[in-house]
Amino acid sequence: MAGAFWCVVEDDRSGRPKKVMSEVLGEATRLAGAAEAVWLTDKATDEGLKQLGEWGAVKIWLLEHADLAPYRGEVWVPVLEALVERESPKAIFGPVTSRQREFLARLAARLGVGLAADCVALALEGDRLVATRPVYAGKLLSKVAWAKTPWVATLRPNVFRPADAQAGRTASVERPALTLPAARMKLVERREEVSTGLPELTEAEIVLSGGRGMKGPENYVILEELGGVIGAAVGASRAAVDAGWRPHRFQIGQTGRTISPKLYMGFGVSGAIQHLAGMRTSKVIVAVNKDPEAPIFKIADYGIVADLFEVVPHLTQEFKKLLEK
Amino acid sequence: MKILVAIKQVPDTATQVKIGADAKGIDTAGITWIVSPYDEFAVEEALRIKEKAGQGEVVAVTLGPERAKEALRSCLAMGCDRAIHLNDPAWGGTDTLVTARALAAVVKQEAPQLVLCGRQAIDDDMGATPAQLAEALGWPCAYWIMEEAVAADGQSIRVARQVEGGLEVFDVPLPAVLTCQKGLNEPRYPTLKGIMGAKKKEIKDVKAGDLGLEPGGEQLSVVALEALPPRPPGRIIQGDVPTAVKELVRSLREEAKAI
Numbered sequence: 001m002a003g004a005f006w007c008v009v010e011d012d013r014s015g016r017p018k019k020v021m022s023e024v025l026g027e028a029t030r031l032a033g034a035a036e037a038v039w040l041t042d043k044a045t046d047e048g049l050k051q052l053g054e055w056g057a058v059k060i061w062l063l064e065h066a067d068l069a070p071y072r073g074e075v076w077v078p079v080l081e082a083l084v085e086r087e088s089p090k091a092i093f094g095p096v097t098s099r100q101r102e103f104l105a106r107l108a109a110r111l112g113v114g115l116a117a118d119c120v121a122l123a124l125e126g127d128r129l130v131a132t133r134p135v136y137a138g139k140l141l142s143k144v145a146w147a148k149t150p151w152v153a154t155l156r157p158n159v160f161r162p163a164d165a166q167a168g169r170t171a172s173v174e175r176p177a178l179t180l181p182a183a184r185m186k187l188v189e190r191r192e193e194v195s196t197g198l199p200e201l202t203e204a205e206i207v208l209s210g211g212r213g214m215k216g217p218e219n220y221v222i223l224e225e226l227g228g229v230i231g232a233a234v235g236a237s238r239a240a241v242d243a244g245w246r247p248h249r250f251q252i253g254q255t256g257r258t259i260s261p262k263l264y265m266g267f268g269v270s271g272a273i274q275h276l277a278g279m280r281t282s283k284v285i286v287a288v289n290k291d292p293e294a295p296i297f298k299i300a301d302y303g304i305v306a307d308l309f310e311v312v313p314h315l316t317q318e319f320k321k322l323l324e325k
Numbered sequence: 326m327k328i329l330v331a332i333k334q335v336p337d338t339a340t341q342v343k344i345g346a347d348a349k350g351i352d353t354a355g356i357t358w359i360v361s362p363y364d365e366f367a368v369e370e371a372l373r374i375k376e377k378a379g380q381g382e383v384v385a386v387t388l389g390p391e392r393a394k395e396a397l398r399s400c401l402a403m404g405c406d407r408a409i410h411l412n413d414p415a416w417g418g419t420d421t422l423v424t425a426r427a428l429a430a431v432v433k434q435e436a437p438q439l440v441l442c443g444r445q446a447i448d449d450d451m452g453a454t455p456a457q458l459a460e461a462l463g464w465p466c467a468y469w470i471m472e473e474a475v476a477a478d479g480q481s482i483r484v485a486r487q488v489e490g491g492l493e494v495f496d497v498p499l500p501a502v503l504t505c506q507k508g509l510n511e512p513r514y515p516t517l518k519g520i521m522g523a524k525k526k527e528i529k530d531v532k533a534g535d536l537g538l539e540p541g542g543e544q545l546s547v548v549a550l551e552a553l554p555p556r557p558p559g560r561i562i563q564g565d566v567p568t569a570v571k572e573l574v575r576s577l578r579e580e581a582k583a584i
Contacts, residue, residue, distance in 0.1 A: 073456060074465050098488050102468040105453035109422055109460035112547030117451045130422055130548055135449050136342045136351070142449070143548040151489055185465045188483065188494040201488060206583075230584065248508040249487070254338060254447060255362055255507040263583040273338050277447075284583040285559075286573065292561075303561045304569045314570040322574055322584070 004087070005032040006061075006150075008040070008080075008094035008104070009052065013069065015045035019162075020203060021091025022055040024155055026163035028093055031124055034058045037171065039090075040076055040085070042069035047114070054170035056163040060173045061087075065180055071099040072299040073106045073183045081110050083176055084150065085252035091129065091151040096202070096258075100154055108152040116144050116153045120281060129153075137254060137277035157203055158260045159281065193249065196224065196234070200281040201250065204233035207261040209252055209279070210245075213268015213289060213308055217245035222309070223267065227318045228321065235259070237275045238267075253278035288312075326381040326479060328371040329437040330405065331428055331458070332364035334389050334396035349547045360396045363443025365403075366505040370401055371441050372404045372509065374475055382406045386431055388416055388424050389503040396432035401523035402515030408528040409435075415533040415540035422544050425457035430536035432462055438499045439482065444469055446507040452504075459502035464504040467495060471509055 005028040010018045021037070028035035039048075039058035044064055052060055063079055084092070084107075092107070094100035095119050106117035121132035122142075129151045135142045146152075199209060208223045214236075223234045236246040238253055252259055254274035264282035271276060271287070271294055279285070280299060287300035288311045297303045304311055337357040345352040360368075363423045367383065375381040385400035387393050388411035397408035411427050415506055419427075439461075445452030459466030471492060472485040480500055482501060485492040487506070497503075515523070533540055562576070577583045 002520070039507070072465070077460065098486075101452050102456045102466065105421070105451075105456035106460045106466070108453070108544075109425060109457035112544065114420060114422065114543075115451070115453050115457075116545060117453055133450070134335065134553075135402070135550075137338045137447060139342055139552060140344065140351070141551045143551065144545050147544045148458050152463070153515045185467065185495045185497050188496055189509055191485070191492040191494065193491045193492075202489070251507070258450075263577065263581075277338065280553075284555075284577070284581045286577070297559065297561065299556055300559045301557070301581065302573055303559060304566075304573060305561060305565050306569065311570060314567055315574070318570055318574040319584070322578065 003090040004036045005034070005091045005093065006036050006038045006089045007057070008038050008092065008100060008102060010095050010097050011039070011041055011048065015041065015043045016048040017051055018095070018203070020157045021052065022162040022165065023157065024093050024095050024159040025052070025055045025057055027122060027155060028091070029056045029123060029163060030161070032091070036061065038080065039063065040068045040079065042066050049173060050170070051168050054165045054167060056169070057171040060171045062173050062175045063178055064175065065178050067180050069181060070187050070190070071103065072183050073103055074185065075180055076103055076182050077106050077110050078181050079178060081108055082179070084111060090149050091153070094154050096154045096156050104152050104154055111150065111152070113148055113150055113152055114146040118156050119153050120156050120159045120260070133282060137273060138280045152168065156258070156260050156281070158205060158262060160234040198224065198227045199231065199233045201233045201235050201252070201257050202259055205261055206230055206232035206263045207235055207252070207259050207265070207282070208232050209235045209237060209264065209266045209269050210240055211266065211269030212239040212243070214240060214245065220246065222312045226312055226319070229316055229319050237269050238272070266296055267312060269296055270294045271299070326374065326378055326439060326475065327384070327435070327437040327461060328374060328381065328439045328441060329384050329386055329432060329435055330364070330367050330371045330400065331440060331442045331454070332368065332385055332387050332396060333361045333434060333446040333448070334358050334387065334393040335361045335446050338447060339427050344550045344552065348549050350550065358392060360399050361443050361446040361448070362492060363445060363447070363506055366507065366509050367441040367443050368400050368403050368405060368474065369510045369512040370505055374439070378475070384435060384437065386428065387411065388419065388427055397528050398523050399515065401526045402519040403513055404519060407526055410530050412530045413532040418543060420543045421451050421453040422457055422547045423542055425454050425461050426542070427533070427536060428454070428458050429461035430538055431531070432458070434536070438479070440500070440502045442502065442504050444504045455502050455504045463504070464501050465477070465497050467497055468504045469506050470503050471506070473503065530532060
């Protein structure tokens with residue numbers, strides 16, 4: 001379909017699209033009436049293809065080849081460029097992930113079109129698309145527009161309304177012939193992080209964050225316990241990361257991860273501007289801090305002025321009771 | 326090895342930013358400017374590569390107005406050998422693509438083996454310029470590197486790239502573009518000697534015409550800059566801890582519908 005809205009699939013590297021794709025497909029469908037998925041992968045599963053159909057993709061462009069994993073821009077860009085040239089999509093969207101931030105920037109450069117990264121809203125105004133993106137540490141919103149199509153954008157997770165999934169809805173699958181350039185970057189090894197058993201920070205619907213008030217690395221156990229009860233990821237402020245209490249990958253904020261969960265709960269987090277830069281677009285913000293003057297209370301929807309070490313065990317118990325009902 | 330580090334001058338995070346009169350940019354009056362924090366990791370890593378090899382050259386480059394020279398001066402004070410300032414009103418309203426093309430023209434003139442950038446600038450947070458520079462050059466590129474080691478023969482670099490759930494280690498032939506981030510190193514502070522020495526180092530002004538570039542070609546433009554919609558006022562839940570926690574959980578469930 002010329003003028004189609006394409007959604008580049010982010011998968012879990014074992015042939016299944018990530019949940020964030022339901023948000024990207026949902027937004028593309030809302031804007032254009034229909035969305036198509038473009039999946040570059042070494043291995044798609046039937047279950048994954050079915051999932052994309054249920055999330056509303058009317059068509060799946062399946063670009064499947066062993067050399068498409070791991071992601072390398074120098075391989076992915078020419079492959080998708082060829083399909084873009086042939087099919088002339090009107091928009092190409094992807095979720096904000098480490099690889100799509102790079103990939104869609106590079107693809108936009110190859111196509112000679114603009115890229116809007118980390119969008120939190122998209123709106124058609126007449127025949128142009130206007131994207132809203134946070135700038136200056138989230139202190140302002142910038143509205144941007146493209147000089148020409150395809151409009152290339154990355155969408156922040158947890159911000160856009162997910163597609164209404166319909167069981168049994170299927171997408172047509174087309175497998176274009178592929179010509180892959182030789183990759184110059186060679187994978188040496190992959191080092192998996194030790195799994196915490198909790199969701200990933202940037203994908204989680206609920207995020208708990210521990211700041212300087214946590215007092216030490218050993219105390220994160222109480223947040224992990226609470227996280228286990230409500231299915232939350234556990235992050236940290238820069239102060240806690242710089243103190244060596246948590247690895248950098250858990251840092252929320254300016255020099256860490258940007259998150260937009262449905263619920264953010266900060267424990268012993270003061271709310272320095274660098275931390276707010278990474279979480280201020282969370283839908284509901286809860287702050288627990290002994291210091292009533294902590295700046296985080298200014299943006300919190302709910303606050304408790306108390307010692308987190310008293311509050312967290314009670315919270316864990318209350319949530320347990322609630323969720324057992 | 327010759328390394329080019331692309332940096333950007335940005336407002337300090339702690340500084341107040343106000344929307345400017347045209348509602349498309351910020352009011353620059355009273356702003357404190359800094360080198361974007363991620364770029365400092367790139368400068369530091371370039372200096373470490375040079376120091377480890379015992380030879381080489383580190384060239385800082387930026388695109389920006391006259392004041393951006395201060396940012397280049399900071400990089401020289403950290404230890405960069407010289408600097409290039411893409412300083413031309415033709416680049417006034419540039420987007421990432423135009424910036425990447427200008428940087429690519431400099432890279433072609435300078436012919437470094439490696440280009441290091443910060444993962445993203447903390448003003449517009451676009452994070453696109455390094456990838457677009459790599460594309461303009463036709464070079465391989467790795468984002469968000471947490472470790473690197475140049476091969477003994479100087480022909481390739483081994484990098485660990487951060488991805489969701491782990492690190493991917495690649496051998497990347499040079500020349501290449503890499504983006505640096507927190508965790509890679511601890512950027513050094515300029516010494517007094519470094520600051521004094523920086524005054525004698527060269528900052529070369531370059532115009533678009535010097536690179537054979539025509540003005541224009543922007544593909545993304547700012548329509549409007551807006552203040553964040555205010556958050557509804559929050560509520561401090563009173564009472565002893567067990568009571569307050571009960572009320573919080575009830576509120577999250579019934580009012581906010583967040584659980």
